[in-house]
Amino acid sequence: MISKPKKRKMNPMLLNVLLISGGVHAVALFILGSITVYKYIIPDEAQFEEPAVVEQVEPPKEVKVEIKQQAAPQNQPLNKLRMKQVGNISVANIDVDLPSMEESFTVSAGLGSLGGGSLLGGTRGSIGIGMSDVSIFGLKTRAERILFAIDASKTMLTDAKGGLNSYRVIKDEISTMVSNLSTGTLFNVVFFNDGKLKFFKPRPVPAGDEVTQELITWIAPINADFNKLGLPGAKSQKLTTFPEDNLIQDQIPRHQWHSGNENAYLAQVFLEQSIDAIFIITGRHTGFQSIRRSPTQRENEEWARHTSKAGYQKALAKYKEERPQAVKKAQEALAKENAERKKKGLPPRILDGGDIVGHMKIRMENRHPGRQPVYHIDGDKIRRYFRELTKVLYDDQGSTPPSINVVLFLAGDEKFSKDKEDALKDYTRFFDGKYRIIRGLNEIKSAASASATTNK
Structure with missing residues (x-):
């Protein structure tokens, strides 16, 4: 017979150990949970920083400024002020080599070119602010820097040309044109005779009422009195370009009294003025045809x-x-x-x-047996010289060479051959200009065109 196994009793000591261990763990869990809840769940009290101290600055004292209205200049009445609309402005080849602020200056426009084309062709970085329409005895152009050159020799004063009266018409034409230039236009006036020159100003100056009155006063006594003809104080001007070239610097100045030599010499003087358009009024001009040289x-x-x-x-x-x-x-x-x-x-x-x-047509029985021939410089050589000259003065500077325009003033019955006129035509065409031949007092009066030319 199988007997039932006897039920085993738990050791009391082991039970106590287990109970104590469970209690300790429970307490530890409670403490750790409380710490976690306190640290991560309960938010800290908001902390506020004390604001920085702001320094009190007193506002500046009140300043009163009295603005006085300026009076209009006496020399420029308000009714002379004009506005000109400018549109479609284009800028090309701007030259930023500005002069010092002590000098008058403008952004200038070139006019004409040696390669042919219109008088209005070409530009020298102009924005058109100082551009003016110009008309001298019917020769017209538009420019920003203009030189007016007038022959002061006795060739301009003969009876057949109207004498002093005709010369007064010429001076009036120049003065009137200057008075009608835009304010921003630069100009200069020069008189010449046998290689001697008398400039109104050393360099071109801005047009305006005050300078126009100064010009009228300056120009008035020139060839106005039979007893005071000529150009007191006139002198030759030293050429500054190609000083080593004996063509202009040596040969031509030796014979400046000769019309052809004077034409070439003056052309370089005028080109060195840094100009856009040149108007020459003279009683003799045959271009490059008759330029004298010294004999070999x-x-x-x-x-x-x-x-x-x-x-x-x-x-x-x-x-x-x-x-x-x-x-x-x-x-x-x-x-x-x-x-x-x-x-x-x-x-x-x-x-x-x-x-x-x-x-005086006095007849002589014995005539002079003949003087030494006049030797001339080849015209092609002269043209090559001036091409190089304008290249250095204008093309290499990013500018366009100026136009040279000639008004030839002759007597009513004065002979001027076709060959001479062709030479004059070639000369003005070379400098992209034009020419006009005017004869006698009546024709020069009717040809005056400056008064009808306005720039508004």
């Missing part, structure tokens, strides 16, 4: 052999013997003519230089 040693030797011949020397001696008598007759004839003119209220007759015997 061989040419001088050949001429010396010719003049040493007996026949030449004999004829020269007879001419020199008769010449003083012919000059005396010519002077007496001129004095008699001037006395008759005075009775009629006319000024004395003005001779345009040259030989008084020829002007």
Whole structure:
């Protein structure tokens, strides 16, 4: 018979250990839970920082400014002020090499080019603020820097051309045109005679009422009185470009009294003014056709052999013997003519230089046996020179060479051959300009066009 196993009793000591261990764990869990709840669940009290102290600054004291209305300048009435609308402005090749603030300056526009084209072609970085329409005896253009050049020689003052009255018309035309220029336009005026020049200003100046009045005062006495003809104080101007070139610096200035040489010399003087358009009013101009040079040693030797011949020397001696008598007759004839003119209220007759015997048509039995020939500089050489000159002065500077325009003032019956006119045409065309031939007092009066040219 199988007996039931006996039920085993738990050890009392082990039970106590288990109970104590469970109690300790329960207490530990309670403490850790409380810490966790306190730290992560219950938020800290908000902490507030004390605001920074703000320094009190007193406001500045009240300042009262009295603004006085400026009076309008007396020399420029308000009715002279004009506004000009500017549109479609284009800027090209801006030259930022500005002069010092002590000088007057403008952003300038070029006019014309050696390659042909219109007088209005080309630009020198202009924005058009100082552009003006210009018209001198019917020759028109538009420019920002203008030079007016007037021949002051006696060639302009002969009876057949209207004498001093015609010259007054020319001066009035220039003064009127200057008065009608836009305020921003720069201009200058120069008179010339046999390579001597007299400038209104050393460099171009801005147009305006005050400077116009100054010009009128300055220009008034020039060739206004028979007893005070010419250009007191005029002098030759030193050329600054290509000083080593003997074409202009040596050959041409030696013969500045010769019209062709004067034309070439003046062209360089004017180009060195840094200008857009040039207007020349003169009584003689044949372009590059007749530019004189000094003879070579061989040419001088050949001429010396010719003049040493007996026949030449004999004829020269007879001419020199008769010449003083012919000059005396010519002077007496001129004095008699001037006395008759005075009775009629006319000024004395003005001779345009040259030989008084020829002007007074005194016949001589023994004529001069001949003077040394005039030797000329080749026209192509002159053109090459001026192409290089304008390249250095304008093209290499990002500018356009100026136009040169010529008004040729002749007597009513004065001969001017087709060859000479063709030479003048070639000259103005070379400088992208134009020319006009005007004859006598009546024609020059009717040709005046400056008064009808306005810039508003």
